[in-house]
Amino acid sequence: MFQPLIILALAVSASALNNGLMKTPPMGWLAWERYRCDIDCDNDPKNCISEKLFMDMADRLSEDGWRELGYTYINIDDCWSSKDRDKDGRLQADPKRFPSGIKKLADYMHVRGLKLGIYGDMGTYTCGGYPGTPLDKITLDAQTFAEWEVDMFKYDGCYSNDTEQAQGYPLMSKALNATGRPIGYSCSWPAYQGGLPPKVDYDLLGDICNLWRNYDDIQDSWDSVLAIVDWFFKNQDILIPAAGPGKWNDPDMLIIGNFGLSMDQSRSQMALWAIMAAPLFMSNDLRTLNSGARAILQNKMIISINQDPLGIQGKRILQDKSHIEVFWRPLSNNASALVFFSRRTDMPYRFKTSLATLNYTVGSYKVTDVYTYETTTVKDSTEFVVSVNPTGVVMWYVSAPAKVNSRLFFRGSHIRTFDHEEVPNNIPSLL
Ligand code: GLA
Numbered sequence: 001m002f003q004p005l006i007i008l009a010l011a012v013s014a015s016a017l018n019n020g021l022m023k024t025p026p027m028g029w030l031a032w033e034r035y036r037c038d039i040d041c042d043n044d045p046k047n048c049i050s051e052k053l054f055m056d057m058a059d060r061l062s063e064d065g066w067r068e069l070g071y072t073y074i075n076i077d078d079c080w081s082s083k084d085r086d087k088d089g090r091l092q093a094d095p096k097r098f099p100s101g102i103k104k105l106a107d108y109m110h111v112r113g114l115k116l117g118i119y120g121d122m123g124t125y126t127c128g129g130y131p132g133t134p135l136d137k138i139t140l141d142a143q144t145f146a147e148w149e150v151d152m153f154k155y156d157g158c159y160s161n162d163t164e165q166a167q168g169y170p171l172m173s174k175a176l177n178a179t180g181r182p183i184g185y186s187c188s189w190p191a192y193q194g195g196l197p198p199k200v201d202y203d204l205l206g207d208i209c210n211l212w213r214n215y216d217d218i219q220d221s222w223d224s225v226l227a228i229v230d231w232f233f234k235n236q237d238i239l240i241p242a243a244g245p246g247k248w249n250d251p252d253m254l255i256i257g258n259f260g261l262s263m264d265q266s267r268s269q270m271a272l273w274a275i276m277a278a279p280l281f282m283s284n285d286l287r288t289l290n291s292g293a294r295a296i297l298q299n300k301m302i303i304s305i306n307q308d309p310l311g312i313q314g315k316r317i318l319q320d321k322s323h324i325e326v327f328w329r330p331l332s333n334n335a336s337a338l339v340f341f342s343r344r345t346d347m348p349y350r351f352k353t354s355l356a357t358l359n360y361t362v363g364s365y366k367v368t369d370v371y372t373y374e375t376t377t378v379k380d381s382t383e384f385v386v387s388v389n390p391t392g393v394v395m396w397y398v399s400a401p402a403k404v405n406s407r408l409f410f411r412g413s414h415i416r417t418f419d420h421e422e423v424p425n426n427i428p429s430l431l
Pocket residue numbers: 032077078126127128156188217
């Protein structure tokens with residue numbers, strides 16, 4: 001009588017990705033946006049896709065304070081492999097650009113307390129034209145990555161059709177699980193299906209992948225960041241329930257430190273990626289990063305907001321006619337994060353509001369500006385003004401409401417003071 005149920009339960013658990021990884025959004029560095037498919041190591045040895053590039057970046061992560069902040073993954077993207085599989089049908093790294101091989105590169109990461117990610121594609125070719133991992137190669141390639149002691153795998157979708165993707169993405173999840181090695185699994189599947197239901201099943205994705213690309217590739221421009229922000233917040237009601245510990249929407253890499261963003265725009269990308277509980281993969285040159293970009297990427301308060309253990313993705317709560325938008329994310333300890341973002345292109349705009357207007361419950365809140373570290377106490381009813389630069393943000397960490405009321409009670413001859421906690425939870429009123 002009970003047997004079919006047990007078998008069903010086993011079948012379900014076997015299909016789920018239970019690698020226990022990425023309980024908070026993964027952080028690290030990913031080659032693609034900045035280095036693309038530069039394979040010209042003869043003429044561009046410092047920037048070509050080679051083991052040297054990944055070792056250089058690993059050195060920077062481990063020596064310049066990144067690792068301690070949580071940036072631990074070094075991820076290879078496209079164009080790493082040889083154009084042909086080896087005699088046993090296995091993927092192999094390009095021998096000229098990766099003379100030591102991927103296993104040695106993984107060792108290089110591990111001795112530094114870092115992790116190595118690698119890239120493949122579920123079609124016949126990768127997007128860059130390298131050998132893909134179609135259905136009949138999934139088991140073999142998962143085993144190869146595990147033997148190389150790789151820690152994360154991004155499975156792209158070029159040159160595959162809907163049917164192959166519907167089979168391949170869950171199959172790869174099982175194959176990675178079956179290796180016994182915990183390997184974080186990034187699925188590009190939804191990005192190839194328009195990112196929305198009914199074509200995309202976010203419940204299934206949460207069961208089989210740790211993160212997934214929902215939308216277009218990021219490019220080194222503010223337009224590109226804005227297009228991504230627009231799409232993610234327009235569809236927030238679909239995307240928010242999909243995310244949580246171990247399963248994340250991925251709006252793509254951080255391009256801070258490259259050429260396309262001003263300092264204000266860089267602060268905006270970092271702030272909005274933290275609100276979105278997005279994976280934080282930088283794609284930049286850590287060897288030459290300027291101090292401004294470094295300060296933004298290494299901002300401890302924003303990182304801790306991004307990494308909040310509740311893992312609740314935040315939302316846009318206001319689009320004001322002034323072209324100021326407000327974003328909010330609930331955090332653990334009854335705290336929250338607020339971002340005031342300006343879509344204006346004229347001058348710093350003095351936006352006036354109150355926490356009550358932003359749906360906060362009655363109370364007195366300690367507020368910290370995460371970029372200036374200035375702290376103030378703001379009562380829910382107090383009107384305040386934030387000055388938001390064009391295309392920039394003001395971002396606040398808002399602590400739990402403090403005890404505000406002291407009431408005097410007379411009891412016999414004693415005077416006793418009772419502190420009344422404010423309703424401790426400011427979350428439900430915003431949901
Ligand atoms: C696709 C992906 C990118 C990158 C390239 C590599 O466009 O979305 O993130 O991996 O392929 O060719």
